[in-house]
Amino acid sequence: MKRTISALIRNRPGVLAESSAAFLHHKINITSISCGETENMDVSRMVICAEGSDDDISKVTNDLLAMDFVIQLDDLARKEFVDRELVLIKVDVDKDSMSQMMQIFEVFRADVVGMGQKTITVELSGDQERVEGLIKILQPFGIKSMCRTGMIALKRGDE
Structure with missing residues (x-):
């Protein structure tokens, strides 16, 4: 568990x-x-x-x-708590996949933070489900490298 x-x-x-x-x-x-x-x-x-x-x-x-x-x-x-995680993902990109990838980034509200000739680097902050969702969708494109911060969390409410 x-x-x-x-x-x-x-x-x-x-x-x-x-x-x-x-x-x-x-x-x-x-x-x-x-x-x-x-x-x-x-x-x-x-x-x-x-x-x-x-x-x-x-x-x-x-x-x-x-x-x-x-x-x-x-x-x-x-x-009940609020949690977030930051992930940086470098993924293969070409002219055929660029448009589709940009749409994915928009849906996930991920930010492009770097571009090379053959790769694009994106950052996403969100709960673990959202981070896992982006990773899963980007895997078929070819993730070259990735770094995750691990979860941070605080209790909800006034405590």
């Missing part, structure tokens, strides 16, 4: 490694991890997407809560 965990952590060396080690200890696969400073430069928000049973996720979240650098931890699978 896919889960999204959001943690506020103190900025100090090694916290990302210690956090991911807790997942390794419980043999839980991390599918995405992102971390960056919040409005407070001493605090970062780490968002981890992982696949594991409810029991395994509960064990790893308890381990994380016991770590002295964790300020707050939320299992977003149990709450």
